Amino acid sequence: MKKMNIAILGYGVIGKGVFEICKNMPNINVVKILERKEKFDPNYLELFTDNCEEIFRNKKIDLVVEVLGGYDFAKEMILKSIQYEKHVVTANKEVIAKDIEYLTSWANRFNVSLAYEASVGGGIPIIKNIKELKKVNKISKISGILNGTTNFILTKMFEGLSFEEALKMAQKLGFAESDPTADLEGYDMMRKIAILSDLAWDTFVDINLIKQKGITNITKEDVENAKLNNKVIKFVCESVKVDDHIEVCVEPKILDNTHFFNNVNNEFNAVILETYPNDTLTFIGKGAGSLPTASAIVLDIVDILEDRYLVGYQNKNSYKIN
């Protein structure tokens, strides 16, 4: 049996999930975990280090899982891992959305894989399904509920809470950060729809060109009106390819309650793909959480281990974005 030695960068919620799952995988061996000294796990002290060089220079390590979060340091770690000829699996949507071109060119140069299923939609295997589908199908439209925090808030508003009450509840339950701007204004979903669009159409979608409107202005009255008309309000991202341009937006939408998104509530995420000849395909799953996200990461590791990793993104098309 082929085996793989891996290092995990970051021992937060997702890193812990990856470590737990890998313990049960006979062909994946966690060799090192990068974390600050105060967060070392006393039960596995021998695995921990706070020195990334120790990981890069370890020739036994085949693959690095980046689950540090944040941008600058995470990007540096991904790049260095590639340059030390290690495969990279990351959940980092910000780095992937901004630097997919740059990192892909380095990965190609060093002949390693760069996988990022966990960066969009938690446990939903949407990256993989797009990669597979596009071998036979043309994708014309992607719509998604791809932010659990805002979907939770809107769900609670439809259960009767005001925006402020729903936000507080989300923060109390740990679904929303103390500064929830990136979620509420849609910056988080802009990154995710950019990543899916890159992949679907082999082009780079600059997140700065995405039209965006947040959900902070939605009132109890908006919710009541929607209910009266058998509608629901969902915070969605949408990307449509028309001829030589792609229209991308993130905004709250009023949808019929017969829409597939209607019952996608709380922390669930969903993606609808319009394809030809396959027609409409919808994927729904847990959009966040330690284990669903970690499962997506470990599935990426298995793909690389079994030589089944599919190169997804290629920067070969140039479309106008608006």
Next chain:
Amino acid sequence: MKKMNIAILGYGVIGKGVFEICKNMPNINVVKILERKEKFDPNYLELFTDNCEEIFRNKKIDLVVEVLGGYDFAKEMILKSIQYEKHVVTANKEVIAKDIEYLTSWANRFNVSLAYEASVGGGIPIIKNIKELKKVNKISKISGILNGTTNFILTKMFEGLSFEEALKMAQKLGFAESDPTADLEGYDMMRKIAILSDLAWDTFVDINLIKQKGITNITKEDVENAKLNNKVIKFVCESVKVDDHIEVCVEPKILDNTHFFNNVNNEFNAVILETYPNDTLTFIGKGAGSLPTASAIVLDIVDILEDRYLVGYQNKNSYKIN
């Protein structure tokens, strides 16, 4: 570029779809089509034959697509294709549900692939996703709306028609056969849930052991009652693994209208997987139709062509079925 020469057995609705899609695939070459003489397409006469031996003995043909429908002849054709060392891609749920063990053992012996994504859920890539997911996840439950005809009938009943009116409409639109027993009594879904269960738990589920109840007794009153209580009636198949046994049933179920199945209407199909650690995953797509089904077939061909075909089913477990 690696290329593959294929033969298509059967030039009905799905066979035509496969031929159409393959025309646009530079690495798939349709070499022969088996059909009765009176159904030969005059525009492609040189491709047609009514003699299957001509296909089996043609050493240039790498792969056979079986879309004949029916049971005995289709099974014989699949088996012979395997014995002539050709890969097989089939949409035949009856043959796969009954003979997966037998055919898999022959395929292993002749070192060819036997792929059957199109046998369940039309264009929904459910077979592939189960194969992939189970590398890291345990599946505990599968639920599905996997028959377009009955889902169409129930949808129309919720729009106000009686059972008889809805059935007539389905027959008029070509969604239901003149003898609709296999759909209405759930025999069609029994095959499909058996196929998914085989795969999820690496065991053989005998369709004769599946509990079954049809939809012919559902009345307008049942529908009205459901509506009054914010419920919906869906004809579903369900398979649950508990310890050393698997419970499988096909029956109409009364579901809350917040259920993911609530908006799966008309010819749409859906599958919900309960998994660990990934949690709940839902897939919705067109359950039938020429192009969605043909797309699933061509995706199977591409997998085999690229050496990405995953052996799914292994008969290694023995569970009690009830």
